Amino acid sequence: AQKVTQAQTEIxxxxxxxxxxxxxxxxxxxTYYLFWYKQPPSGELVFLIRRNSFDxxxxxxxxxxxxxxxxxxxxxxxxxxxxxxDSAVYFCALSGNxxxxxxxxxxxxxxxx
Amino acid sequence: xxxxxxTPSHQVTQMGQEVIxxxxxxxxxxxxxxxxxxxxxxxxxxxxxxxxxxxxxxxIFDDQFSVERPDGSNFTLxxxxxxxxDSAMYFCASKQDRDLFEQYFGPGxxxxxx
Numbered sequence: 001a002q003k004v005t006q007a008q009t010e011i012x013x014x015x016x017x018x019x020x021x022x023x024x025x026x027x028x029x030x031t032y033y034l035f036w037y038k039q040p041p042s043g044e045l046v047f048l049i050r051r052n053s054f055d056x057x058x059x060x061x062x063x064x065x066x067x068x069x070x071x072x073x074x075x076x077x078x079x080x081x082x083x084x085x086d087s088a089v090y091f092c093a094l095s096g097n098x099x100x101x102x103x104x105x106x107x108x109x110x111x112x113x
Numbered sequence: 114x115x116x117x118x119x120t121p122s123h124q125v126t127q128m129g130q131e132v133i134x135x136x137x138x139x140x141x142x143x144x145x146x147x148x149x150x151x152x153x154x155x156x157x158x159x160x161x162x163x164x165x166x167x168x169x170x171x172x173i174f175d176d177q178f179s180v181e182r183p184d185g186s187n188f189t190l191x192x193x194x195x196x197x198x199d200s201a202m203y204f205c206a207s208k209q210d211r212d213l214f215e216q217y218f219g220p221g222x223x224x225x226x227x
Contacts, residue, residue, distance in 0.1 A: 033214040043202050044220040045156075052214075091156065095214040100169075101148075103156045 002027045004094050006104035013082055014112050021077045021107045023092030029053075032096040034068065034075045039089040039106070048090075051075065082111045115139040117219035119205050125225045126195055134190045134222045136205030145188045146206040146216060147180065149173065156204065162188065163211070195226045 003026040013019045025034065036048040049059065051068050059066045063080045079086055092104040118137045126132050138145050147159040160170040162180050179191045188207075192199055202223050206216035 035215070037218075043223060045204060045218045047218070050215055093156075099211065099214060100158065101156075101216060105155045 002029075002094055002096055002100075002102045004092050004102050004104035006090075006092055006107050008107045009105070010108045010110070012110045012112065015084060016081050017111075018078060018080050019082050019109065019111075021079075021090050021092075021109065023075045023077065023104060025073050025075065025092070025094045027073075027094060027096050029096035032094060035093040035095070035101075036066070036075075036077050037091045037093065039091065041088070045091070048077075079109075082109075084111050084113055087111045117205055117207055117217050119203075119219035119222050121222060122220065123223045123225070125227065128197060128226055129194050132192050132195055132224065134192075134203050134205075134224070136188045136190070136207075136219055137186050138188055138205065138207030139209075139217055140186070142207035142209045142217070144168075144208045144211060144216075145180075145182070147190045148204040148206065148218075150202040150204065150221075151198075152201065159190075159203075192224075195224075197226050200224060200226045 005024045007022055032053045034051045038046040038048055049066055056068050056070055065078045067076045087110050089106045089108045091106045094102045117139055120135045124132055145162040148156050149159050150156045158171050160174045160180055161168045177193050181189050202221045204221045205219040208216045
């Protein structure tokens with residue numbers, strides 16, 4: 001069975017702090033993709049990143065970085081120097097051989113001024 | 114860049130009424146999806162649609178729900194007799210090919226049933 005676990009339900013930080021959102025997944029598929037989406041208070045789903053199972057290189061995009069480790073089945077997301085605009089719910093998701101999107105429960109991030 | 118669009122952005126309806134949520138997928142996409150997100154909860158799969166028929170549906174997608182592609186561009190989700198618990202954000206998604214992993218999401222329709 002496939003599963004995505006985001007153990008952190010809510011995180012609260014002060015602006016300019018670094019914050020890491022954890023994502024642990026389970027799958028028996030050898031080929032799969034992992035995703036992160038941001039859902040701001042307005043409700044839309046904003047695609048952040050896609051990573052395939054064969055590419056374990058970490059990625060950095062501005063203040064965002066992702067650490068993919070197959071050995072621990074984790075795909076963690078770090079925001080450096082957080083800003084109030086980063087306040088949102090962040091979802092991790094997995095898509096395997098059946099191409100279905102399996103979602104985590106989300107982590108609600110509050111960045112306080 | 115092409116994107117999935119959804120209308121309306123917010124729909125308020127009374128319990129027992131029928132609602133139709135509309136989506137325009139990306140034009141060369143062939144696979145279409147509806148998801149639901151009850152406030153504060155995770156995104157849940159409702160149904161997938163290909164070649165003018167449902168390819169998969171979840172247990173949430175009961176007889177009250179139906180989907181249709183009435184023309185070459187729209188993809189609709191109909192709820193026949195809305196219940197209070199149908200209040201949620203409904204997301205449409207599409208992708209070009211069966212073997213692709215990534216789906217492209219619309220901005221969602223917030224449905225409020227009173």
